[in-house]
Structure formats: C-alpha cells, structure tokens
Amino acid sequence: MLFNSIEFAFFLPLVFFIYWAIGYAHINETLKLRLQNAFVLVASYVFYGWWDWRFLLLIAFTSFCSWGSGLLIGKSVSSGQSVDNHKAKAWMIANIILNLGILFTFKYYNFFVEEFCQFFPSLEGRSGGVISLILPVGISFYTFQALSYSIDVYRQKIEPTKDIIAFFAFIAFFPQLVAGPIERATNLLPQFLQNRKFSYDQATDGMRQILWGLFKKIVVADNCATYVDQVWATYDTQTGSTLLLAAVLFTFQIYGDFSGYSDIAIGTAKLFGIKLMRNFNNPYFSRDIAEFWRRWHISLTTWFRDYVYIPLGGSRPEVPAHIQNPDRYKKWIIVRNTFVIFLLSGFWHGANWTFIAWGAYHALLFLPLILLGKNRKYTNQVAEGRLLPTWRESLQILCTFLLVVLGWIIFRAPHMPTFLHYLEGICDTSIFTIPWLMNREYYIPLSISIILLLLIEWWNREYSHGFAINKTISIQWIRRIIYLGIVLIIIYYGRFSYNQFIYFQF
Numbered sequence: 001m002l003f004n005s006i007e008f009a010f011f012l013p014l015v016f017f018i019y020w021a022i023g024y025a026h027i028n029e030t031l032k033l034r035l036q037n038a039f040v041l042v043a044s045y046v047f048y049g050w051w052d053w054r055f056l057l058l059i060a061f062t063s064f065c066s067w068g069s070g071l072l073i074g075k076s077v078s079s080g081q082s083v084d085n086h087k088a089k090a091w092m093i094a095n096i097i098l099n100l101g102i103l104f105t106f107k108y109y110n111f112f113v114e115e116f117c118q119f120f121p122s123l124e125g126r127s128g129g130v131i132s133l134i135l136p137v138g139i140s141f142y143t144f145q146a147l148s149y150s151i152d153v154y155r156q157k158i159e160p161t162k163d164i165i166a167f168f169a170f171i172a173f174f175p176q177l178v179a180g181p182i183e184r185a186t187n188l189l190p191q192f193l194q195n196r197k198f199s200y201d202q203a204t205d206g207m208r209q210i211l212w213g214l215f216k217k218i219v220v221a222d223n224c225a226t227y228v229d230q231v232w233a234t235y236d237t238q239t240g241s242t243l244l245l246a247a248v249l250f251t252f253q254i255y256g257d258f259s260g261y262s263d264i265a266i267g268t269a270k271l272f273g274i275k276l277m278r279n280f281n282n283p284y285f286s287r288d289i290a291e292f293w294r295r296w297h298i299s300l301t302t303w304f305r306d307y308v309y310i311p312l313g314g315s316r317p318e319v320p321a322h323i324q325n326p327d328r329y330k331k332w333i334i335v336r337n338t339f340v341i342f343l344l345s346g347f348w349h350g351a352n353w354t355f356i357a358w359g360a361y362h363a364l365l366f367l368p369l370i371l372l373g374k375n376r377k378y379t380n381q382v383a384e385g386r387l388l389p390t391w392r393e394s395l396q397i398l399c400t401f402l403l404v405v406l407g408w409i410i411f412r413a414p415h416m417p418t419f420l421h422y423l424e425g426i427c428d429t430s431i432f433t434i435p436w437l438m439n440r441e442y443y444i445p446l447s448i449s450i451i452l453l454l455l456i457e458w459w460n461r462e463y464s465h466g467f468a469i470n471k472t473i474s475i476q477w478i479r480r481i482i483y484l485g486i487v488l489i490i491i492y493y494g495r496f497s498y499n500q501f502i503y504f505q506f
Contacts, residue, residue, distance in 0.1 A: 001046075001047045001048075001050035001051065002500065002501070003213075003214075003217070003261065003264045003265075003268075003501075004214065004217055004218055004496070007050065011043075011046075011047065012268065012271075015039075015043045016271055016272070018039060019036060019039060019040065019043075019272055020198055022035045022036050022039060023036055023196065023197070023198065024198075029195055032195065033193075033194070033195050034165060036196070037163075037165045037166050037169045037192055038165050038169075040169045040173065040174075040192075040272070041165060041168050041169040041172060043174060044169065044172040044173055044174035044177060045172060047174035047177065048137075048138075048172065048174065048177055048178070051137050052134075052136075052137075055136040055137075058102070058106075058136055058139070059136075059142060059171065059172060060168070061102075062099060062102065062142065062143060062146050062171070063146065063167065063168045063171040063172065064164075064168075065095060065098055065099070065146075066095055066099065066146035066147070066149055066150055066167075066171070067161075067164055067167045067168070069091050069092065069094065069095035069150045069153075070149060070150055070153045070160035070161065070167075071160050071162065072088075072091040073088045073091045073092055073150060073153045073154050073160065074153060074159065074160035076088035076091060077154070077156065088154055089154065091150075091154075092150050092151060092153075092154040095147070095150045096147060096150070096151075099143050099146055099147055100143070100147075102139075102143070103139055103140065103143045105133070106133050106134075106135055106136055106139055107135055107139065107140065107350070107351060108351045109133050110133060110351065111351030111352070137178045138177055138178030138179060140348055141176070141177070141178065141179060141180045141182055142171055142172070142177060144182050144300075144303055145170075145171060145182050145183055145184075145185075146171055147307070148182075148184050148185060148303065148307065149167075149170075149185040149189070151307060152184065152185050152186055153185075157186055158185050158186050158189065158190075161189065161193065163192075163193060166189070166192040166193055167189065167192075169192050170183075170185065170188055170189045170192050173188070173269070173274070175264070175265040175266070175268040175269045175272075175274075175276070176265045176266075176269065176276055178501075179258070179261045179262075179265070179501055179503040180261075180262065180265070180279060180297075180299050180300070180503075181262060181265065181266070181276050181277050181278075181279040181298070181299035182299040182300055182303050183276060183277060183299070184277075187275075187277060188274070188276070191273075191274050191275065196272070196273035196274070197273065198273060199273065202270045202273065203270060203271050204470075205267075205270060205468070205470070206266075206267040206268065206269070206270030206271045207267065207271075208267070208465075208467045208468065208469070208470070208483075209263045209264075209266055209267030209270070209465045209467060210263065210264050210267035210268060211267075211467065211483065211486055211487070211490075212260075212263050212267075212456075212465065212466055212467030212486070213259075213260040213261065213262070213263030213264035213265075213267060214260070214264065214490055214494075215260075215449075215453075215486050215489065215490055216255075216256040216257075216259060216260030216263065216453065217256060217257055217260035217261065217264070217501070218490055218494035218495060218496065219256075219449045219489055219490055219493050219494050219495075220252060220253070220256035220260075220446075220449050220450060220453055221252070221253045221254075221255075221256030221257035221260060222257075222494070222495035222497065223442070223445070223446045223449065223493070223495055224249040224250065224252050224253035224256065224446065225253050225257075225495075226438070226442070226495070227245075227246060227249055227438060227442075227446075228246050228249050228250045228253055228412075231243065231245075231246035231436075232246065232412065235418075235421070235422050235425065236421060236425070238425065238436065239425075239428070239430035239431070239433050239435065239436070240425055240426045240427065240428040240429070240430040240431030240432075240433075241430060241431050241432070241433050241434065241435035242435040242436045243422060243425045243426045243431075244426050244431060244435070245435040247405050247406075247408065247409050247412075247426070248405055250408055250409075250412050251284075251401075251404065251405050251408050252450055252453070253502075254408060254411075254502055255280075255283070255284065256453070257501055257502045257503070258280075258297070258501070258502060258503050259279070259280040260501075261501045261503065262279035262280055263280075263465060263466075263467075266278070266279070266465070267465075277298070277299055278298060278464060278465075279297060279298050279299050280295065280296065280297070280298065281294075281295040281298065282295060282381075282457055282458075282461045282466075283295035283296040283404075284397075284401055284404070284454075285381075285382050285397055285457075285458065285461060286378070286382075286397065286400050287377075287378045287382060287393060287396035287397060287400060288369060288374070288377065288378060288396065288400055289362060289365040289366055289369065289400060289403060289404075290366060290369050290374075290375040290376070290377070290378070291377075291378040291379075291400075292400060292404060293362070293366075294379070300345065300348070301345070304341040304344060304345060305341070308340065308341050308344060309337050309338075309340075309341050312333075312336075312337045312340060313333050313334075313337060314334075314337065315334055316330075317329075317330055317333040317334070317337075331370070331371065334370055335367065335370055335371075338363055338366055338367070338370060339360070339363045342359040342360065342362050342363035342366070343356060343359045343360060343363065344359070345359050346358050346359025346360065347359070349411075352414075352415075353415075353416055354410055354411065354413050354414070354415065354416055354419060355411065357410050357416060357419075358407055358410040358411045361406075361407050361410055362407060365403060365407075381461055381462050382397065382461070384462070406423075409422055409423065445493045449489065449493065452489075453466075456469075459472060460472055467486075469482060
C-alpha cells in the first residue's frame with residue numbers, strides 16, 4: 001500500500017480510530033497494551049500484504065528468528081557476565097548470517113547469476129532456466145532493523161523481550177516498514193512495551209509533517225520525475241544543458257521522494273503516539289560532503305557507523321605496538337573504514353555496479369576531509385541564528401550541491417557506460433544552449449514548488465522538520481492560510497498517478 005494512494009487515505013483514519021478506541025477502552029492497562037500492539041501488527045501486515053501477501057511469511061520468519069535469537073543471547077549472557085561469552089556470540093552470528101543470507105538471496109541472486117553468465121558465455125543459453133527472484137519491498141530496511149536488535153542484546157544495550165507480539169509490531173510497524181527510517185530496538189521497541197496516551201500537540205505536528213511529506217512527494221518529486229524520465233529515455237539525443245537540468249531535477253526528485261516518505265512515516269507514527277528518529281536534516285544546505293552525509297538518510301548512515309565503522313576501529317583505532325608511525329597508521333585505518341562503509345552503503349542500495357561506483361565516488365570526496373582532519377568541521381546548522389548565509393557559505397553550499405548532483409547521475413544510470421555517455425553529453429558545448437522545457441503549465445508550477453520547498457525548509461531548518469511553522473509563525477490565521485495553500489497546491493499540481501517511492505526498490 002502506498003502513502004499516496006486512495007487505499008491509504010481510507011486505511012489510515014480507520015486504523016487510527018480503532019487503535020485509540022482500544023487505547024481508551026475501560027479495560028486492564030496490560031490487556032489494553034497487548035490489544036493495541038496486536039492491532040498494530042495486524043494493520044501492518046495488511047499494509048504490507050496489500051503489495052504481495054506471500055512475503056508476509058518472510059517478514060514473519062525474520063521477526064521470529066530475531067526474537068528467538070534475542071532470548072537465546074539473553075540466556076547465554078547474564079547481567080554479570082562479559083559480552084565475550086562464546087555461546088551468546090554464536091547465537092548473534094547465527095542470526096546475522098541467517099538474515100543476511102535471506103537478504104542476499106532475494107536482493108543479489110539475480111545480479112550474481114547475470115554476472116556469472118557474462119564471465120561464462122557458454123552458460124548464457126541456459127539462463128532461461130534460472131529462477132528470477134522478486135525483490136520483496138522493504139527487505140533491506142526491516143532486515144537491518146532486526147539485525148540491530150540481536151546485536152544490541154548481545155552488547156547488553158537492551159534487555160531481550162519475551163513479548164513476541166510487541167516485537168513483531170516493532171519490526172513490522174507500518175509507517176516505516178518499507179522505506180524506513182531504520183529504527184533501533186533501543187528507541188522503538190520500548191515504546192511498544194509501555195502504554196501510550198493520545199497527545200493532541202504530537203498528533204497535530206504529525207499532521208503537519210504528513211502534509212509536508214505529501215507536498216514533497218506528489219508535487220515536487222513526481223513532477224520532477226515526468227521530465228527526468230523523458231530525458232533519460234532519450235539522453236543520447238539531448239543537449240548538454242537539458243541533461244544537466246534533468247540531473248538537477250533528479251536531485252530534487254530523489255530528495256522529495258525519499259524525505260517525503262520519511263516525513264509521512266514519522267508524522268503517521270506521531271498519530272499513534274510513537275516517535276521515530278529523524279531521517280533527513282536539510283542535506284542540500286550542507287557546506288561539505290561530510291556534512292551532507294550527516295544529514296542524508298541519517299538512519300542508514302548511523303547504522304553503518306554503529307555496527308560497521310566503529311567495530312572496525314572507527315576514528316580512533318588502536319595502534320599495535322610494533323607500528324613505527326602511529327599517526328600514519330591511524331589515518332590509513334580511518335580511510336579504509338570510510339571506504340568500507342561507503343562501498344557497503346552503495347551495495348546496500350542494490351545489485352548494480354552503478355551503486356557501488358556511487359559509494360566509491362562519495363568515499364573519494366570524503367578522503368581530503370579525512371586527511372586534513374576537517375570531516376567534523378560543520379556540525380551545526382548553516383547560518384545559525386541568522387536569516388541568510390554568508391557569501392562563503394553560499395558558495396560552499398553550491399559546490400557541495402553540484403558534487404551531489406554528479407553523484408546522483410551515477411546513481412540514476414542503469415549501467416556505467418550509460419553514466420559515462422550521459423556525462424560526456426553534459427560536457428558538450430551544447431551545455432551553453434537553452435535546455436528543452438516542457439509546456440508552461442508544467443515548468444512554471446514545478447519551478448515555484450521547488451523554490452517553495454527550499455524557502456520553507458530554509459526558514460525552518462533549525463527545527464525537527466521542514467513544516468514546523470508553528471515554531472516560527474505565532475499568528476494562527478497565517479498558519480492556516482499556509483496549510484490551505486499547501487493543500488490546494490497538492491490538489492491542483494500534484495500528480496496522483498500512484499508512482500511508487502524510489503526507495504521501495506531497495
């Protein structure tokens with residue numbers, strides 16, 4: 001089920017009403033909590049099964065194995081024992097191998113079979129008999145969420161839960177099930193283990209965030225997609241300026257699409273008294289690539305940081321006694337670890353060499369900042385406490401944005417030769433010509449919506465989401481006019497074609 005579908009427009013109010021009807025029923029608090037969690041689980045499975053009910057068995061299997069592994073790890077490591085307990089580690093590793101094995105089978109099987117056939121052409125004629133697996137929606141997201149639970153139980157950051165319904169609801173919670181944020185058990189699971197009360201302020205803030213997410217998806221992302229898809233379909237006949245414009249619009253498309261989903265997910269969770277982590281923090285206002293990655297897909301980057309980067313040594317690796325140049329050794333380890341997580345991030349996005357190249361590209365951009373010790377230079381909001389950035393900050397934002405645009409060309413390309421051909425077209429002298437534009441009824445509303453997106457998110461950049469205008473505009477009737485204006489823009493200029501979210505394929 002898609003957030004931007006008619007089905008969801010009926011599904012959400014119905015689930016909301018029944019959920020809080022249970023929450024305010026005159027029954028025992030423990031029973032009330034269990035009924036709410038059971039209802040969330042059923043609603044989440046209906047939401048997911050709307051796409052393909054057969055894959056409910058897969059998510060249920062993943063949930064059961066991770067829940068069981070948590071109990072086994074908890075039994076193996078008592079509160080006074082070391083986390084080096086071999087039995088506990090064995091159960092954790094077994095669960096990791098099982099879940100990653102499922103993920104690799106469904107996500108990368110077709111890729112490796114095709115690559116194998118290319119290396120051995122004599123087998124290509126037999127490839128018609130090879131099974132082609134369908135990629136389950138959201139498998140990368142809920143698998144990583146399940147993995148973090150068993151790892152955190154092993155690290156003794158969270159107690160294993162015996163409440164199987166609460167755990168299944170934690171894994172399958174429908175707002176963030178298919179495209180994140182990738183939640184940690186330490187944040188989300190405890191919320192399913194305690195009673196929740198309806199908060200009017202939290203719910204209204206959630207509605208604002210849902211409205212803003214719909215604007216970013218239906219108006220910005222889907223309108224950008226119309227132009228981007230047409231240009232990419234005929235990229236070899238387009239001028240350099242047209243190719244560049246399509247690349248810039250794809251940059252806004254993927255941001256509006258993915259951050260729009262996250263806003264709807266986080267806002268929807270607030271309606272149910274659940275707080276999800278922030279997944280985007282104005283990434284296109286970043287002053288360097290390191291800052292961009294602290295603000296883009298935060299739940300994934302912090303996942304790799306906590307479960308891959310730091311275990312590999314992180315930014316403060318231990319130096320063996322025999323090393324003669326400790327500083328150089330530390331730099332090498334940091335560089336190695338950075339390349340590992342960026343390559344893994346690219347591979348996580350899909351079975352295509354372009355994703356791996358995209359990860360390597362960003363690792364290379366990160367490299368000078370690491371070597372100069374400037375990768376943590378910008379940790380605050382740009383122009384903090386000021387209305388406008390300085391000229392230096394503006395130039396830094398523009399340069400970072402253009403570097404990101406180039407990366408998104410790699411990401412969008414179906415194959416590496418296509419990317420190289422596309423890049424060659426941009427570098428042509430035709431880049432100085434006027435790009436191809438669709439009719440006025442298309443490009444004027446699109447331009448206005450992108451400008452509106454940037455202005456509103458800049459204005460509210462110091463708050464939890466881009467549409468937190470209740471924090472910056474105190475006059476109620478002005479806020480209501482803005483809400484109504486966004487609703488009308490969505491109705492008149494939104495593309496209600498039920499386009500899937502880009503990150504559903506990951």
